[in-house]
Amino acid sequence: MQKIIEASDISKRFGETQALKDISFSVNESEIFGFIGPDGAGKTTLFRIITTLLLPDDGEMKVLGMDSKTEFKELRKNIGYMPGRFSLYQDLSVEENLNFYATVFGTTVKENYDLISDIYSHIEPFKKRLAGNLSGGMKQKLALSCALIHKPKLLVLDEPTTGVDAVSRSEFWEMLKKLKQYKITIIVSTPYMDEAMRCDRVALIQNGKILSIDNPEKIKQGYSRKLFSAKAPEKYKLIDALRKYPETITAYPFGDSVHVTFTGDKYDSSIYTYLGKLGINDAVISVTEAGIEDRFLELMNKAE
């Protein structure tokens, strides 16, 4: 299979800050490849290097078989890029934005309408509205339509779901999945760990380094400890108490429960007495299966 992106030992520094350090990875055709990591991990910098907007200090970046440094002109024609802040003209209407990007990329809306119809149909009723007056979810859909309008081979989405409501986020991932049938490779970054499961493969990135690359299921299975879930009506009091408990290794909030690990992967009834002393009498602790977030947190703690 052809590699869409091949990155080897990419490094980039801005003054004192090492934004990326020896990053290597490859992306396959028609893959949804996710970069998960906290703010400031280096995701945007990496995406800008992929889209030829920045040059790496070190290392080689091959995108669609082309060198991002020397063949950037040809490469730019085949990339659809959606920057972190939706790059829309706020004072142009939905329709005008789309038409503009179509013309700039040398195509028309009509020509590639099938490709975007699924997405664009959601916002088409508002096509006369100025982009600045759209909701976050609609802006996101418009920006995606604009990035797709020239039928790029590679779609680069920098935090497309940030600042968008949960329903729109979910819809958005469904749309990305549908794009696979057009053989469009997608790389996407997100700070939301739960979105990792939606990708074919994910790379966990922190402080400019890739901690792990694999498909989400495998990453999840890499969890090394036995995980317990603790529940109590007063969740924050519970976390606090668990973190102070001497046998506790980690305790993180997870939904309405707390995910805890203990030394020796077990606990005994003395914990209930301990919690009881702190006024938490109705805590329930049970074994649970680790999710991808748990694995990420584990990897991130290890790296620090």
Next chain:
Amino acid sequence: MKRFLGFVKKEFLHIFRDFRTLIILFGIPTAQILIFGFVVSTDIKDAKVAFLDLSKDEVTQKISDKICSSGFFRRAGDLENYDEIDLVMKKGKAKAVVVFGANFGVDLISQNKATMSIIADGSEPNTATLITNYLTAIVTDFNREFAGSSLSDNLLVQPEVRMFYNPEMKGHFMFVPGVITLILTLICALMTSITITKEKEFGTMEVLLVSPLKPLQIILGKVTPYFLLSFINVIFILLLSFFVFDLPVKGSLVLLLAESMLYILMSLSFGILISAISKTIQQAIFISFLGLMLPTILLSGFIFPLENMPEAYDWVSAFLPPRYFIVIIKNIMIKGTGFLYVWKETLILMIMTTLFIGLSVRNFKLRLQ
């Protein structure tokens, strides 16, 4: 080409959607022309003139009567000596004083020549210029009549005009050239630099860079609408000054428009240069104002005459394009001179334009920093 036109269309949409941009484009020129125009009133009526007649003969009597019966002037009183001139002017009792020397009439008849002085209050320079012009015209008229009656060709009263308080009188009768320069500088440099940095600030530049658009297409696409609008603006200002204030273009209109195009191009390339080096809109505005607007207003001879400045400022202003453009349009519009008189300034502007275009294309980043 289609890409380029699409880009230009988008820029026009930006301009016409933004109320503030429209105001800057068309409101400010109108306001400036009207304000400057009405401050520089071209009419005088019943202007107060005092007379210091040291001769007190028939001829001086005739001249002063002629002045006061013209409808433009009103006799503000007769003075006894030179010291009173300053006094009546300071008190604002007279805008001008006409002085006839001793033996005025005798000199005129015996030597065919006599000298009178017109002293005007230069603290209101525009009025002062008008008053002296009118007074001189009346005296010339008198000459003709007097010469006709005595059948002699050389009988002449020579008015000698002096300005009090502002002897230079320069830089005030040229508000239209000044406004054109200011507006062009403002629209071209400031607006272009803002519109390009705006793309940077809103992140749309990232996508434009990733698009197949060439840098030159982006720059030209940004600049074309402003070029057209600025040109329309020049015509608009000229029409306005012609119809509202009767200020015609004395020289060649084609030359004037061609020179304006050159200056527009210069300002636009300067604007692009500003946008290439600034990252935010604020920075662009700051550089435009400090680097261009203030020097234009202060040092280009628009408001303050260059001749009155210390030499150092003169040197600084030698690097400012508006200075040359003001000279060019002043020559063409007001003096009515041709290209031969402005070729040096034109050449300097051309060199500057080439320099700015070169620098801005060089500085336009194909990538982010």
